Amino acid sequence: xxxxxxxxxxxxxxxxxxxxxxxxxxxxxxxxxxxxxxxxxxxxxxxxxxxxxxxxxxxxxxxxxxxxxxxxxxxxxxxxxxxxxxxxxxxxxxxxxxxxxxxxxxxxxxxxxxxxxxxxxxxxxxxxxxxxxxxxxxxxxxxxxxxxxxxxxxxxxxxxxxxxxxxxxxxxxxxxxxxxxxxxxxxxxxxxxxxxxxxxxxxxxxxxxxxxxxxxxxxxxxxxxxxxxxxxxxxxx
Amino acid sequence: xxxxxxxxxxxxxxxxxxxxxxxxxxxxxxxxxxxxxxxxxxxxxxxxxxxxxxxxxxxxxxxxxxxxxxxxxxxxxxxxxxxxxxxxxxxxxxxxxxxxxxxxxxxxxxxxxxxxxxxxxxxxxxxxxxxxxxxxxxxxxxxxxxxxxxxxxxxxxxxxxxxxxxxxxxxxxxxxxxxxxxxxxxxxxxxxxxxxxxxxxxxxxxxxxxxxxxxxxxxxxxxxxxxxxxxxxxxxx
Numbered sequence: 233x234x235x236x237x238x239x240x241x242x243x244x245x246x247x248x249x250x251x252x253x254x255x256x257x258x259x260x261x262x263x264x265x266x267x268x269x270x271x272x273x274x275x276x277x278x279x280x281x282x283x284x285x286x287x288x289x290x291x292x293x294x295x296x297x298x299x300x301x302x303x304x305x306x307x308x309x310x311x312x313x314x315x316x317x318x319x320x321x322x323x324x325x326x327x328x329x330x331x332x333x334x335x336x337x338x339x340x341x342x343x344x345x346x347x348x349x350x351x352x353x354x355x356x357x358x359x360x361x362x363x364x365x366x367x368x369x370x371x372x373x374x375x376x377x378x379x380x381x382x383x384x385x386x387x388x389x390x391x392x393x394x395x396x397x398x399x400x401x402x403x404x405x406x407x408x409x410x411x412x413x414x415x416x417x418x419x420x421x422x423x424x425x426x427x428x429x430x431x432x433x434x435x436x437x438x439x440x441x442x443x444x445x446x447x448x449x450x451x452x453x454x455x456x457x458x459x460x461x462x463x464x465x466x467x468x469x
Numbered sequence: 470x471x472x473x474x475x476x477x478x479x480x481x482x483x484x485x486x487x488x489x490x491x492x493x494x495x496x497x498x499x500x501x502x503x504x505x506x507x508x509x510x511x512x513x514x515x516x517x518x519x520x521x522x523x524x525x526x527x528x529x530x531x532x533x534x535x536x537x538x539x540x541x542x543x544x545x546x547x548x549x550x551x552x553x554x555x556x557x558x559x560x561x562x563x564x565x566x567x568x569x570x571x572x573x574x575x576x577x578x579x580x581x582x583x584x585x586x587x588x589x590x591x592x593x594x595x596x597x598x599x600x601x602x603x604x605x606x607x608x609x610x611x612x613x614x615x616x617x618x619x620x621x622x623x624x625x626x627x628x629x630x631x632x633x634x635x636x637x638x639x640x641x642x643x644x645x646x647x648x649x650x651x652x653x654x655x656x657x658x659x660x661x662x663x664x665x666x667x668x669x670x671x672x673x674x675x676x677x678x679x680x681x682x683x684x685x686x687x688x689x690x691x692x693x694x695x696x697x698x699x700x701x702x703x704x705x706x
Contacts, residue, residue, distance in 0.1 A: 256527060257534040264500050264697040266535045268542060290493060297494040298503045305505060460501040 248280075255281025259464045265446045270469035274340035282339045282464050286331055294462050295363040302440060302459055303370055309456075310439055313375040318406070318436040320428060320455060322443035323382035323393065325463050327368065327402055328358035340465035353384070356392045360400035364442075364461075368402060377406040377436065381427050381448075383420050383468065386410035420468050425451035485517075492518025496701045502683045507706035511577035519576045519701050523568055531699050532600040539677060539696055540607055546693075547676055550612040555643070555673040557665060557692060559680035560619035560630065562700050564605065564639055565595035577702035590621070593629045597637035601679075601698075605639060614643040614673065618664050618685075620657055620705065623647035657705050662688030 255278040261267045274282055285291055310317055321327055333352040334340055372378055380402070384393055390410055397408065415423045428438060429452060438455035441448065444463035492515040498504045511519055522528055547554055558564055570589040571577055589595075608615055617639070621630055627647050634645065652660045665675060666689060675692030678685065681700035 253527060253530055254534075257531045260497070260500060260531050260699065261534050261538060263497060264699075266538055266696050268538060290490060293490055294494045294497050297491075297498050301498060301503055301505060459503050462497065462501075 251277045252281055254278065255285075259285065259462075262464055262467070263460065263462055267467075269446075270467040272467075273343055274338075274465065276341055278464075279338055279341045282341075285464065286339060287335065291462060292363065295361065298459055298461060299363050299367045302367055302442065305457060306371060306374065306376070306440065310376075313439075315375070315377065316436050317375070318377045318379055318431060318438050319371055320431070320438055320441040320443075321364070321368065321378060321380050321405075322445065322448045323380055323384065323397070323408075324358070325361070325444040325465075326442060326448075326461055327361060327364055327380065328396060328400055329361050330358060330465075332357075332359065334465045344466065353389065354392055356396040356399070358396050358400070360402070365401050367442075368405075372404045376439070378404075379431055379436075380405050380408045381424055382408070382410055383423065384410050385416075386412045420445065420447035421451040424448060425453060428453035428455070488514045489518055491515065492522075496522065496699075499701055499704070500697065500699055504704075506683075507704040509704075510580055511575075511701065513578055515701075516575055516578045519578075522701060523576060524572065528699060529600065532598065535696055535698060536600050536604045539604055539679065542694060543608060543611065543613070543677065547613075550676075552612070552614065553673050554612070555614045555616055555668060555675050556608055557668070557675055557678040557680075558601070558605065558615060558617050558642075559682065559685045560617055560621065560634070560645075561595070562598070562681040562702075563679060563685075563698055564598060564601055564617065565633060565637055566598050567595060567702075569594075569596065571702045581703065590626065591629055593633040593636070595633055595637070597639070602638050604679075605642075609641045613676070615641075616668055616673075617642050617645045618661055619645070619647055620660065621647050622653075623649045657682065657684035658688040661685060662690060665690035665692070 254275075258267075258275060258278050259281070262271070324330055330349075330352070333349065337345075337348075368378060380397070382393065393410065394408060397405075409427050411423060415426070418426075424447070428441070432438060432453050438453065439457065441455035441458045442461065443449055443459075444461040445468045446460065447468050449458040449460060491512075495504075495512060495515050496518070499508070561567055567586075567589070570586065574582075574585075605615060617634070619630065630647065631645060634642075646664050648660060652663070655663075661684070665678070669675060669690050675690065676694065678692035678695045679698065680686055680696075681698040682705045683697065684705050686695040686697060
């Protein structure tokens with residue numbers, strides 16, 4: 233009897249271990265853009281792994297090391313920025329975080345529910361990503377012009393987004409650009425490329441481009457360097 | 470006295486845990502191309518993490534999930550390849566593996582020693598990456614033309630590389646392209662872009678481009694999709 237229980241326990245532990253290892257592989261594939269695009273939901277067997285990753289500290293550590301790299305790059309390559317030296321930041325899960333929403337929705341294992349997600353966004357309560365807020369302040373303090381570029385619709389979300397950014401400490405950016413009517417229905421890559429091109433046409437040099445989605449970091453006018461922040465919860469096309 | 474020992478043990482365990490967490494962050498930053506480029510050596514505190522990753526099974530699992538994605542992509546997008554439908558594969562740590570060499574050299578924590586590395590290569594004993602050999606055979610069997618493109622010098626390494634690939638089962642590829650004299654000293658990105666452009670100029674469509682270095686997957690004529698294989702041991706510029 234004892235042996236049975238022991239063996240059942242071993243088998244359960246081994247499944248947990250297998251799921252953890254699979255979760256690691258799946259997340260690496262997502263972060264390196266090796267998966268079929270766009271993927272729809274987090275595989276159910278990765279739920280515990282993604283949950284532990286997002287709230288157990290590793291996500292914050294991973295962000296930290298990237299921000300250290302960004303600050304090092306900015307300091308060593310552009311020691312004295314001019315007023316045309318720019319950075320591009322994405323908004324959702326770059327500057328401000330939807331982790332509280334995804335925490336209540338099994339970290340991306342549930343199919344995306346746009347009504348519920350809009351209700352969350354409209355609360356204007358996305359907390360700052362503290363590591364990115366530190367980066368944002370550092371770059372602005374050094375003299376860079378920071379442009380926030382988001383796929384959120386201008387018509388309906390301009391006010392709440394501005395308010396949310398401000399109440400979380402994102403103050404002093406050059407411009408917040410939301411998706412206006414002319415870009416409605418356009419893919420994220422095309423929309424964000426057009427916006428970056430416009431910024432370049434105004435004479436800005438884009439030194440860095442920071443986002444949690446590969447679609448933030450593909451296309452044209454990418455900037456001198458791109459930086460991929462982790463996000464194993466969802467994928468935008 | 471007991472308390473002292475206990476507390477020392479806790480502190481050692483906590484350092485191990487910190488190094489493991491740092492190793493995870495560092496490796497993710499490398500694989501997503503967020504680090505300063507090219508990085509020279511693996512940080513010493515990541516040694517145990519990288520060793521465990523490379524030989525403890527996770528590296529093979531990570532390769533497996535990527536190859537599954539590649540096979541899925543190839544089957545669903547190009548069900549019946551023509552004789553101009555091509556794939557590009559890198560050689561070192563893509564088709565054949567230098568893990569035995571790096572195992573003897575602290576997995577990249579030692580500065581790169583080109584003399585010792587050349588001596589290893591010249592043995593012609595790099596083992597196949599079994600997961601990539603499976604992919605290679607699957608693509609060829611489906612009718613794709615596979616081009617192997619390597620930064621190894623043609624003048625000195627053509628024979629040993631051909632022999633090594635063959636003795637490890639890489640048979641049936643369309644062409645093995647090594648770095649000829651005209652490309653000497655050129656960056657990997659420029660050299661590999663030129664080669665891919667030539668392949669396209671011959672009328673081939675590059676559907677996929679598979680390599681362990683970001684320099685395999687940047688530049689021009691990249692192909693319809695690129696796939697980044699893991700390699701936390703070294704970085705080529």
